[in-house]
Amino acid sequence: MVVSESIQKELKRSINHSTGYIHEKRALDGLWYDFDTLAGASSEWVSGYILSTLSLLSDYSCPIDRAHKILLTRQRANGGWAYNHKVPTDADSTSWVMMSFSGLPLWRPSAMIRGINFIRDHFNHADGGFTTYAPKDHIEQFIEANKDLTKGWLGSHTCVTAVALQSLLFNKLHSDQEIINKGCRFLTENQQSNKLWNSYWWQGNAYSTFHCLKTLLLAKHISIRDAKKVIDEVISRMSVEGYWVESNNDSSLFSTALFLRTVLLLPDKKNLKAVSKCVDYLLQSQLTDGSWPSAPILRIPPPMITNPETLMQWKTGEMGTGVIIEDQNKLFTTATISSALHLYNKMFLN
Amino acid sequence: MSDWPVPFLLDELWLKTRRTIVHRLEEKGLWLNSDEYSSLWSDQKEVGLVLKNSLLKNALGPHDFAIINSEAVFGKLNHILKHKLPFSLAFGHELGAGFYTLVSEDQERKHQIAQTTALFNLGISLFDFFLDSSEEEVKDEFKSIFNSQALHDIQSNKNAAPTFYTRCDAIEQNEIRILLKVIACFYQSLYSTIQESGNRHIIKKINKLLLKAYQAEINSQLQQDINEDADLRLVSKSKSTLPFQIIKNIAVAQMKVDKNIEQSVERLSYTIGEIFWLLDDLADVVSDYQTNQLNSLFCNQKSESYMMDEGSITQILAADDLPRLINHLCSKIQRAEHSISASGTDIESNLRFRQILLFYVRDWLS
Numbered sequence: 001m002v003v004s005e006s007i008q009k010e011l012k013r014s015i016n017h018s019t020g021y022i023h024e025k026r027a028l029d030g031l032w033y034d035f036d037t038l039a040g041a042s043s044e045w046v047s048g049y050i051l052s053t054l055s056l057l058s059d060y061s062c063p064i065d066r067a068h069k070i071l072l073t074r075q076r077a078n079g080g081w082a083y084n085h086k087v088p089t090d091a092d093s094t095s096w097v098m099m100s101f102s103g104l105p106l107w108r109p110s111a112m113i114r115g116i117n118f119i120r121d122h123f124n125h126a127d128g129g130f131t132t133y134a135p136k137d138h139i140e141q142f143i144e145a146n147k148d149l150t151k152g153w154l155g156s157h158t159c160v161t162a163v164a165l166q167s168l169l170f171n172k173l174h175s176d177q178e179i180i181n182k183g184c185r186f187l188t189e190n191q192q193s194n195k196l197w198n199s200y201w202w203q204g205n206a207y208s209t210f211h212c213l214k215t216l217l218l219a220k221h222i223s224i225r226d227a228k229k230v231i232d233e234v235i236s237r238m239s240v241e242g243y244w245v246e247s248n249n250d251s252s253l254f255s256t257a258l259f260l261r262t263v264l265l266l267p268d269k270k271n272l273k274a275v276s277k278c279v280d281y282l283l284q285s286q287l288t289d290g291s292w293p294s295a296p297i298l299r300i301p302p303p304m305i306t307n308p309e310t311l312m313q314w315k316t317g318e319m320g321t322g323v324i325i326e327d328q329n330k331l332f333t334t335a336t337i338s339s340a341l342h343l344y345n346k347m348f349l350n
Numbered sequence: 351m352s353d354w355p356v357p358f359l360l361d362e363l364w365l366k367t368r369r370t371i372v373h374r375l376e377e378k379g380l381w382l383n384s385d386e387y388s389s390l391w392s393d394q395k396e397v398g399l400v401l402k403n404s405l406l407k408n409a410l411g412p413h414d415f416a417i418i419n420s421e422a423v424f425g426k427l428n429h430i431l432k433h434k435l436p437f438s439l440a441f442g443h444e445l446g447a448g449f450y451t452l453v454s455e456d457q458e459r460k461h462q463i464a465q466t467t468a469l470f471n472l473g474i475s476l477f478d479f480f481l482d483s484s485e486e487e488v489k490d491e492f493k494s495i496f497n498s499q500a501l502h503d504i505q506s507n508k509n510a511a512p513t514f515y516t517r518c519d520a521i522e523q524n525e526i527r528i529l530l531k532v533i534a535c536f537y538q539s540l541y542s543t544i545q546e547s548g549n550r551h552i553i554k555k556i557n558k559l560l561l562k563a564y565q566a567e568i569n570s571q572l573q574q575d576i577n578e579d580a581d582l583r584l585v586s587k588s589k590s591t592l593p594f595q596i597i598k599n600i601a602v603a604q605m606k607v608d609k610n611i612e613q614s615v616e617r618l619s620y621t622i623g624e625i626f627w628l629l630d631d632l633a634d635v636v637s638d639y640q641t642n643q644l645n646s647l648f649c650n651q652k653s654e655s656y657m658m659d660e661g662s663i664t665q666i667l668a669a670d671d672l673p674r675l676i677n678h679l680c681s682k683i684q685r686a687e688h689s690i691s692a693s694g695t696d697i698e699s700n701l702r703f704r705q706i707l708l709f710y711v712r713d714w715l716s
Contacts, residue, residue, distance in 0.1 A: 060433040061395070103429050105716055109364055109636045110357035169426040175641040217422035220485050224522055266524075267416040347416035349403060 021290030048096030060103035079114030091122035128186035129156025157200035162211035184221035204246030206255035242281035398436025442471025449601035591623025
């Protein structure tokens with residue numbers, strides 16, 4: 001199957017429009033901001049994610065951006081990056097920032113080596129996963145909580161492990177295969193019986209499922225047959241209209257784009273109809289400014305909670321913990337959807 | 351020994367390598383300025399994308415074309431593959447066209463030859479990516495399918511490649527299937543390109559070189575089994591230089607060329623191979639150190655052995671090994687330049703070949 005010329009034009013227009021939106025939303029300091037919390041909006045983590053997306057959209061041929069240079073100046077003494085400049089460093093933010101450098105010349109090896117070491121410091125030898133925070137990040141001091149009440153945030157998380165492993169895999173200066181193998185085993189062990197993955201920080205299964213499957217495929221830790229079973233399960237959950245519904249019964253464009261990217265990890269003729277329906281749905285949902293509507297997607301579990309699935313009452317439209325928040329600048333959602341459309345366009349280009 | 355921590359020494363090593371290369375090449379007029387480089391970058395990307403969406407898409411079919419554009423194919427090297435793929439096709443195309451115009455003014459067959467060499471260059475890159483990103487059992491699976499018998503069959507019978515291609519669809523491993531399809535299409539293209547010449551000698555020569563290149567690729571993966579450092583260097587050099595010699599031989603296969611010109615173009619192809627062999631080491635000096643890979647900068651000139659420790663970085667920074675290697679690179683580029691301008695009669699084509707060569711020299715370091 002190939003994409004018709006009119007759809008292809010529409011895809012290119014849509015992707016260019018969304019990229020324009022992302023560039024317009026850059027703050028005066030050169031970074032991108034999203035997800036308001038009590039600690040303020042995220043800058044470093046969000047900028048790492050946006051730069052990684054822009055890199056993907058250029059097929060890893062984009063030049064060094066001024067945000068890369070700013071991020072280098074923001075690297076902390078311990079080698080890590082954080083949610084923003086006020087918050088202690090964490091492995092997820094560091095992984096996304098490191099990933100944003102993966103398509104660039106290696107012009108500051110020391111920064112990359114320190115970043116790798118920081119991520120490795122968050123490897124949990126007990127279970128093979130990566131934790132968001134390590135004890136030495138002292139997140140308890142920042143949130144003014146008792147150390148014993150932060151074990152949730154200090155635990156291994158599939159969503160963080162998958163991204164940490166990707167950042168190590170894509171880094172030319174990292175070669176420790178053992179840590180990759182152990183991390184992949186952690187992901188495999190934490191796959192649910194329904195073939196998908198739960199997340200700690202994200203609403204629903206889409207974010208973790210996409211990143212866990214991608215990581216296992218990148219590291220060659222899953223057979224094509226088993227990966228296809230995950231994709232079959234994802235496809236079976238798609239609505240006839242072309243979107244996916246997560247736990248709160250609302251259609252989520254963010255999750256839809258991530259599930260679409262999951263399906264596109266192993267393109268298969270039998271899924272093409274479903275995929276093109278999903279692409280149509282995403283194209284139709286784009287707003288006139290080039291963005292896509294946001295929804296509550298990022299959850300902040302209370303720091304002592306190790307399994308957020310056990311928490312029944314999540315609040316939206318509020319700050320603090322036990323809440324699910326939206327990307328008010330629509331940057332995360334827009335970046336994720338434009339990546340999915342770009343990949344589809346590349347794969348089925350006429 | 352230095353008081354600096356190793357990561358800072360590596361920063362300095364990276365900077366010094368880049369700085370010395372740029373200064374030396376600029377001094378000798380071998381460093382493209384940024385405008386020329388950007389213009390050629392866009393040109394080569396466009397050439398590569400056209401080849402990707404036509405030649406490669408035809409070679410792979412729609413399903414595998416979608417897979418080669420997916421996010422996880424070729425594992426940890428996926429990002430590099432995405433970036434390099436169009437340039438790999440374009441470089442192979444330009445080299446084929448460049449060597450061809452050095453020996454012939456006839457433009458008719460140039461495009462077909464350049465398409466064959468584009469596929470060949472892509473095949474070499476994909477083979478590298480496959481070997482560097484695959485588990486041992488997957489490599490073994492590849493070797494069991496594409497063994498010496500299969501290579502002999504495909505080389506000795508021009509009808510074997512299409513049969514081989516149709517068998518590829520049954521292979522489950524995406525990377526193996528894609529790589530073998532590219533190899534099969536390359537041989538099909540090679541036979542249709544050179545069959546008219548009926549020159550058995552050149553076909554035999556190309557096949558022999560292809561076999562050597564395949565062996566050099568495999569040997570480079572077996573570093574731990576090769577004890578002598580000098581042998582390791584030879585393997586690494588063969589791996590880099592043989593593809594250029596093959597491209598040259600494909601490009602001139604159909605022509606009855608004067609022996610002196612033929613030898614001069616042969617030497618040029620070897621020199622270009624040496625240039626990119628040296629560039630590989632210079633561009634990857636930091637990552638090779640960090641991941642303990644073979645690199646001639648860490649070769650102790652006196653004992654010919656490899657020293658990859660903190661002291662060796664300090665030594666490279668303090669001694670003149672680095673400028674010496676870069677001077678060596680400059681003289682190779684100058685030799686290639688001279689050879690290009692001395693061969694052929696089409697000044698415009700020669701100038702383009704020179705610019706393309708200088709573009710890829712600069713691009714290798716980006």
